[in-house]
Amino acid sequence: xxxxxxxxHGGRTYWLDRKGNVAKVFYALILIDxxxxxxxxLYKKKAEFDAWGxxxxxxxxxxxxxxxVGAFLLVLAAKQMRRVLMRSExxxxxxxxxxxxx
Amino acid sequence: MAEFxxxxxxxxxxxSVVLAAVPRNVLPRTVLRALLLALPVYSxxxxxxxxxxxxxxxxxxxxxxxxxxxxPLSRIFxxxxxxxxxxxxxxxxxxxDNFQPLVGVFYAGSALGVVLAGDLWSLFLFWEVAAVxxxxxxxxxxxxxxxxxxxxxxxxxxxxGVLLLAGIVLLxxxxxxxxxxxxxxxxxxxxxxxxxxxxNLAATLIFLAFGLKAAFPLLHSWLIDAYPExxxxxxxxxxxxxxxxxxxxxxRAFPGQSELIWIGALMTAxxxxxxxxxxxxxxxxxxxxxxxxxxxVVGIGIGTELAINGAVAHAFADILFKGLLFMAMxxxxxxxxxxxxxxxGGLYKSMPITTGLCxxxxxxxxxxxxxxxxxxxxxxxxxxxxxxxxxxxxVLLFASAGVFHHAGIKIPFFAFFHHDSGIRCKEAPRSxxxxxxxAAAASMTIGLLPLAGLxxxxxxxxxxxxxxPVHYExxxxxxxxxxxxxxxxxxxxxxxxxxxxxxxxxxRSVNLDADWLYRRVGLRIWDGVxxxxxxxxxxxxxxxxxxxxxxxxxxxxxxxxxxFLGRSWLTASMALWVAVLLAAxxxxxxxxxx
Numbered sequence: 243x244x245x246x247x248x249x250x251h252g253g254r255t256y257w258l259d260r261k262g263n264v265a266k267v268f269y270a271l272i273l274i275d276x277x278x279x280x281x282x283x284l285y286k287k288k289a290e291f292d293a294w295g296x297x298x299x300x301x302x303x304x305x306x307x308x309x310x311v312g313a314f315l316l317v318l319a320a321k322q323m324r325r326v327l328m329r330s331e332x333x334x335x336x337x338x339x340x341x342x343x344x
Numbered sequence: 345m346a347e348f349x350x351x352x353x354x355x356x357x358x359x360s361v362v363l364a365a366v367p368r369n370v371l372p373r374t375v376l377r378a379l380l381l382a383l384p385v386y387s388x389x390x391x392x393x394x395x396x397x398x399x400x401x402x403x404x405x406x407x408x409x410x411x412x413x414x415x416p417l418s419r420i421f422x423x424x425x426x427x428x429x430x431x432x433x434x435x436x437x438x439x440x441d442n443f444q445p446l447v448g449v450f451y452a453g454s455a456l457g458v459v460l461a462g463d464l465w466s467l468f469l470f471w472e473v474a475a476v477x478x479x480x481x482x483x484x485x486x487x488x489x490x491x492x493x494x495x496x497x498x499x500x501x502x503x504x505g506v507l508l509l510a511g512i513v514l515l516x517x518x519x520x521x522x523x524x525x526x527x528x529x530x531x532x533x534x535x536x537x538x539x540x541x542x543x544n545l546a547a548t549l550i551f552l553a554f555g556l557k558a559a560f561p562l563l564h565s566w567l568i569d570a571y572p573e574x575x576x577x578x579x580x581x582x583x584x585x586x587x588x589x590x591x592x593x594x595x596r597a598f599p600g601q602s603e604l605i606w607i608g609a610l611m612t613a614x615x616x617x618x619x620x621x622x623x624x625x626x627x628x629x630x631x632x633x634x635x636x637x638x639x640x641v642v643g644i645g646i647g648t649e650l651a652i653n654g655a656v657a658h659a660f661a662d663i664l665f666k667g668l669l670f671m672a673m674x675x676x677x678x679x680x681x682x683x684x685x686x687x688x689g690g691l692y693k694s695m696p697i698t699t700g701l702c703x704x705x706x707x708x709x710x711x712x713x714x715x716x717x718x719x720x721x722x723x724x725x726x727x728x729x730x731x732x733x734x735x736x737x738x739v740l741l742f743a744s745a746g747v748f749h750h751a752g753i754k755i756p757f758f759a760f761f762h763h764d765s766g767i768r769c770k771e772a773p774r775s776x777x778x779x780x781x782x783a784a785a786a787s788m789t790i791g792l793l794p795l796a797g798l799x800x801x802x803x804x805x806x807x808x809x810x811x812x813p814v815h816y817e818x819x820x821x822x823x824x825x826x827x828x829x830x831x832x833x834x835x836x837x838x839x840x841x842x843x844x845x846x847x848x849x850x851x852r853s854v855n856l857d858a859d860w861l862y863r864r865v866g867l868r869i870w871d872g873v874x875x876x877x878x879x880x881x882x883x884x885x886x887x888x889x890x891x892x893x894x895x896x897x898x899x900x901x902x903x904x905x906x907x908f909l910g911r912s913w914l915t916a917s918m919a920l921w922v923a924v925l926l927a928a929x930x931x932x933x934x935x936x937x938x
Contacts, residue, residue: 254693256693258761259764268839268843271832271835271836271839272836274832275832275833275836278825278828278829278832278833279829281825281828281829282825282829284825285821285822285825287822287826288822290729290732291729291732291734291737293734298734298738299729299737299826305826305827305829305830305833306829306830306832306833307833308741308742308745308830309745309829309830309831309832309833309834309837310833310834310836310837311837312741312742312745312746312834312837313745313746313748313749313833313834313837313838314837314840314841316616316617316620316742316745316746316749317620317749317837317838317841317846317847317848318846319617320617320618320620320621320848321620321621321846321848323617323618323621323855324621324848324851324853324855326856327621327855327856327857328621328851328853328854328855328856329853329854329855329856330853330854331852331853331854333854334854334863334864
């Protein structure tokens with residue numbers, strides 16, 4: 243079974259243990275995203291759908307915008323769902339507890 | 345006889361029963377395990393030598409039942425079910441007890457029975473055997489929550505069985521004979537006759553029976569409830585079979601059924617919201633499974649050759665990458681004792697190999713180029729585009745970004761990275777690692793084969809296994825770039841939300857889902873009915889008691905020693921009354937004559 247050790251792992255400091263390096267990963271991700279966005283200049287896309295003036299799958303930056311906004315709104319919406327759906331861990335065990343449902 | 349005993353379903357089921365019956369002191373554990381692994385290997389090798397057609401037929405009550413019917417649709421499921429049985433068995437060798445792999449192989453046999461069944465009766469038989477044997481894999485955890493979840497799981501599986509049986513019986517009434525292969529293959533026609541006749545009802549019942557096991561919305565919560573309560577190995581077996589043979593059954597009976605498109609689209613979208621706020625990482629995987637099943641259901645609903653190929657290929661790939669993710673989380677559960685995202689983190693230091701393999705699973709489910717889902721889900725997406733389903737395509741694209749978010753990032757991030765939880769444990773046991781490596785290698789092979797075909801012109805044995813010929817190029821410039829853009833910008837959204845603190849923290853909690861309807865509302869109604877029944881019973885008992893007491897008292901008053909009728913009468917008064925009676929009789933007699 244697992245043990246808890248809030249010190250270093252076997253006296254070793256990992257690269258990701260340094261806060262600055264986590265930031266480096268974030269900036270690297272931004273750089274990668276900029277490069278993928280720039281890739282839209284490198285080839286010609288053919289729009290399959292007429293909707294949204296053909297931007298939906300043929301225009302510049304559609305997939306990046308859709309991916310970013312979609313994932314962003316997904317998380318914010320899910321966060322709001324907690325207000326309605328979240329209960330304590332033993333919610334179903336308190337079968338005949340009665341009283342409030344929160 | 346050999347044709348029956350050596351058919352894939354019976355070979356695995358009977359083989360595991362025989363191995364379970366061998367006393368422990370007769371066969372060393374290693375030999376037993378070798379024999380157990382030999383079962384799926386031999387069965388697959390034997391199956392591979394068979395041509396398309398019917399095998400193992402027999403007459404029962406004047407009906408011909410076909411246990412084995414091989415065609416391109418069943419063949420691919422037979423292959424992957426054997427692989428899943430093999431990988432799951434190897435994984436489960438981390439415990440000394442062989443109960444789990446034995447039940448797992450038995451369960452795999454019943455799943456093979458479902459996909460090979462050549463008529464609806466045989467299908468029903470294996471459908472039920474699979475339900476019971478899989479419930480054992482939930483109960484094997486031997487905990488309170490697992491006992492309850494297993495019971496609810498079995499209850500829902502039985503509902504599916506009853507629906508299926510009712511549908512088959514009605515269908516028999518309609519076609520006037522045993523519903524066989526033609527009906528099984530052609531239920532779409534029955535469902536679309538539009539009337540309220542028996543055939544329509546029969547097809548609807550069977551549709552719901554399949555849909556329950558394929559985790560249709562509102563019928564899905566048994567999966568979310570039960571799979572995460574199982575053991576590490578139990579969940580791996582469970583994730584492979586039931587939902588996938590339901591997909592097979594839908595693909596067989598309802599290809600092109602348009603309702604499936606929107607049912608499937610809903611399945612891809614709604615679970616990802618739950619997955620974001622779920623704390624139990626194996627429950628996140630269960631939601632993710634519903635989401636992936638949604639893609640397959642959409643493919644079956646579209647119904648073109650490309651779409652059906654996509655659905656089946658994705659089912660194949662899903663068994664491997666979802667199995668891999670369940671195996672990785674199972675390894676964490678085994679070493680740490682729980683898989684709560686709120687209490688994990690930093691495990692990459694203790695379990696680097698598991699971390700790496702989990703990332704391969706995450707990349708596969710997210711459909712990164714070079715990984716399996718890229719070569720399978722794309723077929724479904726393109727089928728939607730070719731049929732010009734614009735809104736459907738937008739939903740699927742959103743779900744694709746979402747699946748990367750919760751399964752691709754959330755699972756590895758909260759388990760292995762994030763903040764260091766201070767948990768220090770050993771790397772996963774060897775058997776677990778071997779099984780994970782096999783699943784990871786298979787997932788990558790599926791993703792790389794189309795690329796190899798493009799560059800070197802090599803054949804793609806995976807695509808050749810699909811039910812229809814594949815004329816589709818996965819690795820086009822547009823496809824690789826757009827998919828990478830979608831995923832990397834989804835990752836950027838996650839990173840931004842984390843850095844700005846907007847990302848909802850992992851919390852120890854329960855989130856209400858459809859099972860709330862029977863675990864809370866249903867129970868409340870049941871309690872209400874029970875209370876009302878008890879009250880009625882008590883009142884009725886009291887009223888009846890009072891009436892009986894009153895009757896007794898009246899009887900006692902009249903018939904008792906002091907009662908009017910119970911008294912001793914004088915002989916003289918009796919003679920007088922008899923004389924009065926006779927006189928009255930004479931009067932009446934003469935009056936009547938006169």
